[in-house]
Amino acid sequence: MSLKTTPTKFSELSGTTNSKNPLGGSLVRLLKAVPGVIEYELSRSFKPARIAMFLMMILIPTALLISVAYQVPEQLKNDQQTNLVFSMLLYALVPQILTMLAMLVLASPIVHTEIEGQSWIYSLVRYQGRRALLLGRYFVAVLWTSCAGVVVTSISVPFLPLNQPLQTWGTISLLCILASLAYGALFALIGVLFQKRVMVISFLYALVVEGVLAWLPAVINQLTIAYRLRSILFRWVGLDSDRLFQSNELVQNGMVATDPTGWVQIVWVLAISAGLLAIALWLVETIQYSFQSEL
Amino acid sequence: MxxxxxxxxxxxxxxxxxxxxxxxxxxxxxxxxxxxxxxxxxxxxxxxxxxxxxxxxxxxxxxxxxxxxxxxxxxxxxxxxxxxxxxxxxxxxxxxxxxxxxxxxxxxxxxxxxxxxxxxxxxxxxxxxxxxxxxxxxxxxxxxxxxxxxxxxxxxxxxxxxxxxxxxxxxxxxxxxxxxxxxxxxxxxxxxxxxxxxxxxxxxxxxxxxxxxxxxxxxxxxxxxxxxxxxxxxxxxxxxxxxLLADLPQDIIIQSETTDRLASLLAEKPWIRALHRDKQANRLVLTVDSPMKLYDALANWASSGTVSIKRISGSDGDISTLFKLLISRHRGERAYRNTGAHS
CATH class of the missing domain: 3.40.50.300 (P-loop containing nucleotide triphosphate hydrolases)
Known part of the structure; x- marks a missing residue:
């Protein structure tokens, strides 16, 4: 068509590069943007629905733990085995189930809700916007979930028959934070990878891998987050002497790491979290999501 | 134009x-x-x-x-x-x-x-x-x-x-x-x-x-x-x-009291693709390959008194009409059927 302008050759273009970014490099801008997202998400979080969910997250496991504790006969309350059982129960209910499910609900749909809510485009057209959004919402999810876990632990521990309540409280609280970080990163990655039925996929993953594989007496259980968290629990709560630790059935079946301290497992959990999060951050900028109707 | x-x-x-x-x-x-x-x-x-x-x-x-x-x-x-x-x-x-x-x-x-x-x-x-x-x-x-x-x-x-x-x-x-x-x-x-x-x-x-x-x-x-x-x-x-609009084929309606003479003059022109005479309404409906040539010819005939023209309706040059024309051309239709033309 005669009206078209003549295409200019790229070689004819000069000065095509833009001026230096006045707002700093990639990492600096990301670090500047993430607090903005956290602040925004937190301000949105203090709404009746979220507070109600938070209260449910606290009340149900707390009520369950205290009601079970009241069923224990008085003579068994100081028993080593009872201590271990209640430590395990507290661990299973709080860092394992509560934290995992809460992170599943909060971290899995980070991308999906943005696409569904037609707001993905706004972060997409901002440099590091997607990463800032993912990181910001991840940290808010971690904050809410670990807070809920620590509150449940803090309320429940005084009512439970535990020989070392303070140590148990500290360990379980730490496990809540570690579990939030690790499961949050895992579910955020699943949310970045899958655009449809992300909650179902996350739930199936949690059930099959963290629920079943983690309890198989095989090397494969070492690939799960639950294995690492459980190992910290066994080292720091209930089985604090090496004799008790080595003689435990779970330890003998290879379902708990035999490191002399729990610190190695903490490093493992943090490394897994950082690795999963790094992959999610890389993918979220790379994947071309189907949101064409948005534009 | x-x-x-x-x-x-x-x-x-x-x-x-x-x-x-x-x-x-x-x-x-x-x-x-x-x-x-x-x-x-x-x-x-x-x-x-x-x-x-x-x-x-x-x-x-x-x-x-x-x-x-x-x-x-x-x-x-x-x-x-x-x-x-x-x-x-x-x-x-x-x-x-x-x-x-x-x-x-x-x-x-x-x-x-x-x-x-x-x-x-x-x-x-x-x-x-x-x-x-x-x-x-x-x-x-x-x-x-x-x-x-x-x-x-x-x-x-x-x-x-x-x-x-x-x-x-x-x-x-x-x-x-x-x-x-x-x-x-x-x-x-x-x-x-x-x-x-x-x-x-x-x-x-x-x-x-x-x-x-x-x-x-x-x-x-x-x-x-x-x-x-x-x-x-x-x-x-x-x-x-x-x-571009003026260069594209389009339908044009001419109201005239001398439709017979106008029709005979237009029929000889190579850029007229179709011509329909509505005697009762005193009008000609044309499909024109080159509207600019038509306008030139009409101006000449009218100024010399050969024909009298009361009204010309057709594409008014707005972007909407142009767009329809271009789509029509893109689809391979030979001429845009002008249904919404106004004088």
Missing amino acids: PTGESREFSKSKWKGSCNQFMENLFDFQSLSLMYGTVVGVNDLQLSLPKGAYALIGPNGAGKSTLIGLITGSLRPTLGSLSVLGENPRRSSTFQQRIGVCPATELLVHGVTSKQWLVLLIRMCGWSKRLANQRADEVLEQVGLADARNQCIHTYSLGMRQRCKLAQAIAHEPELLILDEPFNGLDPIGRHQMGDLLIDWAKSGKSLLLASHVLHEVERITDSFLLIFGGRLLASGTTGELRR
Whole structure:
């Protein structure tokens, strides 16, 4: 068509590069943007629905733990085995189930809700916007979930028959934070990878891998987050002497790491979290999501 | 009808601005995007200097896909593109140079426009203090200063559109991209939005406006890109497009008291493709290959008293008619059947 302008050759273009970014490099801008997202998400979080969910997250496991504790006969309350059982129960209910499910609900749909809510485009057209959004919402999810876990632990521990309540409280609280970080990163990655039925996929993953594989007496259980968290629990709560630790059935079946301290497992959990999060951050900028109707 | 000078002028104007800034707004090299077997954008080859452009096309024409490519949210299947001299998907500085106002409804709940704007400005790497300051400024600019602490979901459609525009211009981009900004707006809202965009274009910054509301677009810019089926049908200024319109085959209705004489004269002309005489209404319905030649001939015959002409109806040269003509030509139809012509 005669009206078209003549295409200019790229070689004819000069000065095509833009001026230096006045707002700093990639990492600096990301670090500047993430607090903005956290602040925004937190301000949105203090709404009746979220507070109600938070209260449910606290009340149900707390009520369950205290009601079970009241069923224990008085003579068994100081028993080593009872201590271990209640430590395990507290661990299973709080860092394992509560934290995992809460992170599943909060971290899995980070991308999906943005696409569904037609707001993905706004972060997409901002440099590091997607990463800032993912990181910001991840940290808010971690904050809410670990807070809920620590509150449940803090309320429940005084009512439970535990020989070392303070140590148990500290360990379980730490496990809540570690579990939030690790499961949050895992579910955020699943949310970045899958655009449809992300909650179902996350739930199936949690059930099959963290629920079943983690309890198989095989090397494969070492690939799960639950294995690492459980190992910290066994080292720091209930089985604090090496004799008790080595003689435990779970330890003998290879379902708990035999490191002399729990610190190695903490490093493992943090490394897994950082690795999963790094992959999610890389993918979220790379994947071309189907949101064409948005534009 | 525009003269040849206007066509040349616009070309030299575009060329001149190329040389002046040494950086084109868009450079598309065989740009194509496929959704599986469906063509989204088909072999676009275009270079445009900085300026304000309207991207015109019906639904499904490929406007949004092209915007997706321009913003870097979509990856071309074939070819390459450069926007403001940068590759949208590879440049680390590109996103801060563009502002995008999407067509979709703004569905943000429980958040005030200021909170939302501050978030989006901070996402660009601005500090909290500057983001707050800038959010206030830009809300003032779009006329939402009084409603800044009101939740977005309580806004009217027009206010939400202005809020979308505010986020697009908040980080002071060089290029503003708007997809159907007039959607759902009442006449006052349309006028206000038009004024805002006119101001933007006058400020010397670049603008790409995708719309099918043609008269509002004509108010804002006189440079058009007509797109259909993922292909660029035409591009140019209003003057150039009107000239193109005059060169395209179209239907013309002539009311005359001398229809017999006029019909016999016209029947001899090679550029008359079809001629229908409606004796009772005293009118001729013509399909003309070259309307400019017809107008010349009619002027000659009328001035010499050979025929008398009461009224000529036909394509009035507006962009809507042109677009229909171009689509018609794109589809391979020989002449556009002018149903909506007015005198």
